[in-house]
Amino acid sequence: MTRREALKYMILTGLGTLIPWLDIRADSLENTASVNGKKNEKNDIMKVLLLNGSPHKGGCTFTALSEIAGALKNDGVDSEIIHIADRPVSGCMGCGFCRKAGRCVVNDKVNELIDRLDEFDGFIFGSPVHYAAASGFITSFLDRLFYAAGKKMAYKPGAAVASCRRAGSTATLDQLNKYFTISNMPIVPSQYWNMVHGFTPDDVRKDEEGLQIMRTLGHNMAWMIKCFKAGGREGINPPESEPRVSTNFIK
Numbered sequence: 001m002t003r004r005e006a007l008k009y010m011i012l013t014g015l016g017t018l019i020p021w022l023d024i025r026a027d028s029l030e031n032t033a034s035v036n037g038k039k040n041e042k043n044d045i046m047k048v049l050l051l052n053g054s055p056h057k058g059g060c061t062f063t064a065l066s067e068i069a070g071a072l073k074n075d076g077v078d079s080e081i082i083h084i085a086d087r088p089v090s091g092c093m094g095c096g097f098c099r100k101a102g103r104c105v106v107n108d109k110v111n112e113l114i115d116r117l118d119e120f121d122g123f124i125f126g127s128p129v130h131y132a133a134a135s136g137f138i139t140s141f142l143d144r145l146f147y148a149a150g151k152k153m154a155y156k157p158g159a160a161v162a163s164c165r166r167a168g169s170t171a172t173l174d175q176l177n178k179y180f181t182i183s184n185m186p187i188v189p190s191q192y193w194n195m196v197h198g199f200t201p202d203d204v205r206k207d208e209e210g211l212q213i214m215r216t217l218g219h220n221m222a223w224m225i226k227c228f229k230a231g232g233r234e235g236i237n238p239p240e241s242e243p244r245v246s247t248n249f250i251k
Contacts, residue, residue: 045078048080050126051081051125052083053135053138055137057083060163060198065081070218071214075219089109089140118152122225124161125142126161127162127163131168157221192209194217
């Protein structure tokens with residue numbers, strides 16, 4: 001989309017005047033045809049994104065993700081933990097801008113990640129449990145990410161991790177796993193449901209079973225990525241998708 005096309009879209013939708021607080025940059029939309037980001041230069045480099053959806057940068061969720069990162073490293077797979085809650089994350093407004101632009105109309109960390117998606121071979125989303133659900137931060141973030149660029153993550157393995165004091169973890173995992181199953185993303189398993197328990201990072205470090213689950217998840221993620229890469233080298237590529245059929249309960 002060119003600068004002129006972006007500005008025209010803003011004028012037609014009224015976004016430029018009705019929502020003046022949005023950071024809409026036409027110059028950043030000029031190259032939306034190349035939203036794929038930069039592909040890893042070397043095909044043998046494997047990297048996993050670990051998304052921290054907690055408002056606490058170094059809290060319980062981070063502790064769980066760090067355990068996964070250690071297991072990945074031991075298996076020769078790089079990883080990067082990205083903390084998304086250092087500033088407010090807007091929810092999806094349903095404006096439809098991303099359908100044409102391939103990125104969100106709100107220019108924040110969601111678009112920053114969209115530009116980098118091709119760097120990663122797998123994705124792990126971590127969240128604390130808030131009211132038996134994923135955090136508002138990661139819910140808003142993933143809604144917009146998958147609306148705008150879900151196809152760019154298709155056929156890459158994904159997994160979800162929940163951190164809770166006591167309960168609500170399985171409901172949180174069920175919510176997060178739905179992003180994968182609607183986007184053709186194979187889910188990576190572990191030896192138990194991917195959860196840790198504790199009120200503080202020190203509590204989580206005492207959850208021996210939970211940490212083992214995290215390590216097993218990391219090893220399984222590394223194994224699955226390597227299998228997919230080996231298959232690709234042998235010419236076994238992801239299946240071609242059929243044209244999408246959308247229906248509702250009326251017609």
